[in-house]
Amino acid sequence: MSQASNPLSPPHPIGAQYQHTQHALPSYLQADNLGPWGNYLQQVDRVIPHLGSLARWAETLKRPKRVLIVDVPIHMDDGTIAHFEGYRVQHNVSRGPGKGGVRFHQNVTLSEVMALSAWMSVKNAAVNVPYGGAKGGIRVDPKLLTRGELERMTRRYTSEIGIIIGPNKDIPAPDVNTNEQTMAWMMDTYSMNTGSTATGVVTGKPVDLGGSLGRREATGRGVFTVGVEAAKHIGLEISGARIIVQGFGNVGGVAGKLFAEAGAWVVAVQDHGGTIYREAGLNVPALLRHVEETGSVSGFVDAEKISDDSFWDVECDILIPAALEEQITAANAGRIKARMVIEGANGPTTPAADDILAERNVLVLPDVIANAGGVTVSYFEWVQDFSSFFWDEEEINLRLVKIMKEAFAVIWNVAQSRKVSLRTATFIVACQRILRTRELRGLYP
Numbered sequence: 092m093s094q095a096s097n098p099l100s101p102p103h104p105i106g107a108q109y110q111h112t113q114h115a116l117p118s119y120l121q122a123d124n125l126g127p128w129g130n131y132l133q134q135v136d137r138v139i140p141h142l143g144s145l146a147r148w149a150e151t152l153k154r155p156k157r158v159l160i161v162d163v164p165i166h167m168d169d170g171t172i173a174h175f176e177g178y179r180v181q182h183n184v185s186r187g188p189g190k191g192g193v194r195f196h197q198n199v200t201l202s203e204v205m206a207l208s209a210w211m212s213v214k215n216a217a218v219n220v221p222y223g224g225a226k227g228g229i230r231v232d233p234k235l236l237t238r239g240e241l242e243r244m245t246r247r248y249t250s251e252i253g254i255i256i257g258p259n260k261d262i263p264a265p266d267v268n269t270n271e272q273t274m275a276w277m278m279d280t281y282s283m284n285t286g287s288t289a290t291g292v293v294t295g296k297p298v299d300l301g302g303s304l305g306r307r308e309a310t311g312r313g314v315f316t317v318g319v320e321a322a323k324h325i326g327l328e329i330s331g332a333r334i335i336v337q338g339f340g341n342v343g344g345v346a347g348k349l350f351a352e353a354g355a356w357v358v359a360v361q362d363h364g365g366t367i368y369r370e371a372g373l374n375v376p377a378l379l380r381h382v383e384e385t386g387s388v389s390g391f392v393d394a395e396k397i398s399d400d401s402f403w404d405v406e407c408d409i410l411i412p413a414a415l416e417e418q419i420t421a422a423n424a425g426r427i428k429a430r431m432v433i434e435g436a437n438g439p440t441t442p443a444a445d446d447i448l449a450e451r452n453v454l455v456l457p458d459v460i461a462n463a464g465g466v467t468v469s470y471f472e473w474v475q476d477f478s479s480f481f482w483d484e485e486e487i488n489l490r491l492v493k494i495m496k497e498a499f500a501v502i503w504n505v506a507q508s509r510k511v512s513l514r515t516a517t518f519i520v521a522c523q524r525i526l527r528t529r530e531l532r533g534l535y536p
């Protein structure tokens with residue numbers, strides 16, 4: 092059907108590159124394709140037998156508290172109007188305000204944001220920061236927008252979700268394809284709409300706007316910290332270890348840099364643009380500069396280009412997935428050579444792949460503890476904003492490492508004593524905390 096004869100077409104034509112946002116099936120109709128949310132539900136089912144009497148509250152974990160779908164209309168630079176679909180999901184707010192990032196990606200769906208918000212509830216409880224779990228996103232390829240379009244979309248989205256976010260209600264932060272600038276626009280929009288500067292409404296802001304030193308590197312630093320702790324348990328020497336990284340953005344780039352500085356060899360890196368390999372180890376600082384300049388690892392001169400699929404066959408000791416969900420599946424888990432997988436990304440391993448890796452004695456450090464460094468420093472940022480007293484970077488990193496090591500030690504011991512995976516152990520610790528609060532608070536207002 093042509094645009095002109097379709098009664099549902101927008102009054103103004105839209106640019107061809109945005110048509111997917113108009114014609115894609117609304118994501119809330121895709122509920123039968125559970126994807127990451129289905130994986131999360133399976134992870135919950137694995138923890139229920141370990142919850143004792145709290146298991147009677149477990150259904151709480153399987154239902155998001157609040158789901159908001161918003162239409163985000165903006166003027167494009169060429170004068171046309173485009174509509175984007177945005178989401179904010181608050182999975183659980185028993186332990187405190189919702190907390191979790193905002194993702195801009197062309198494949199974002201409601202089911203995905205539901206899963207990401209639920210993993211935030213588990214993660215925040217695992218490191219015992221006083222938050223529930225939330226997440227947001229817009230179904231858009233931000234690489235196709237100009238800076239002005241991106242700003243208008245971010246601001247309109249912030250206004251639309253403004254009814255449920257706030258420094259004491261739900262605090263967004265960066266995730267895939269969002270950054271400090273995105274958070275600055277969100278903070279400014281929320282502040283203008285409420286009539287006073289509210290730095291604590293988002294974290295991951297520029298330091299000049301009340302952001303925290305160390306937040307940019309925090310998730311990668313947390314990945315590195317738990318990786319080093321786990322390596323000690325399995326007798327893996329970090330110096331000289333071979334590492335492969337999928338996703339070389341905020342999380343993968345910083346984790347790769349810290350492992351390289353500790354003497355490891357980053358031998359393969361994959362991102363959306365392709366996969367590169369160097370037997371003798373990549374020059375990580377030079378690769379980071381290349382990504383900064385070009386947007387991808389692709390085209391890095393001092394490396395061999397290999398096929399995306401052969402990434403999974405590379406000989407290595409540690410694999411760090413740091414891109415998107417469902418990357419390690421039953422189809423490739425049997426090929427992975429690593430002794431340890433450190434999940435920088437959220438939800439990169441499906442439950443079926445978890446089982447294959449466990450059978451093959453590959454240790455998986457799950458997202459819900461391995462990438463908790465980001466939200467931990469977000470918590471520091473929020474505390475600093477409330478007190479208007481800012482800490483130096485050394486103090487932030489010391490506190491971050493202490494929290495990550497202590498949380499990981501508790502989880503490791505639970506895994507040993509209950510003879511369960513580190514993922515189930517993390518869920519046991521976290522879900523007990525969440526459900527205990529749920530029980531104490533009771534049900535009626």
Ligand SMILES: NC(=O)C1=CN([C@@H]2O[C@H](COP(=O)(O)OP(=O)(O)OC[C@H]3O[C@@H](n4cnc5c(N)ncnc54)[C@H](O)[C@@H]3O)[C@@H](O)[C@H]2O)C=CC1
Nearest residue numbers: 266267268310338339340341342362363414436437462465
């Ligand atoms: N930024 C943060 O503080 C935190 C992020 N995470 C998770 O870490 C993961 C990465 O997030 P960021 O580094 O912040 O995002 P980013 O936007 O900085 O980087 C994303 C990276 O993934 C790559 N990528 C995208 N699609 C890909 C594909 N199909 N195949 C291979 N690589 C692909 C991109 O090229 C880029 O290198 C996400 O799962 C996110 O939810 C988790 C905790 C905190």
Ligand SMILES: O=C(O)CCC(=O)C(=O)O
Nearest residue numbers: 191192264266465466469
């Ligand atoms: O820093 C935060 O609040 C949340 C970061 C995030 O989205 C995540 O941990 O997945």
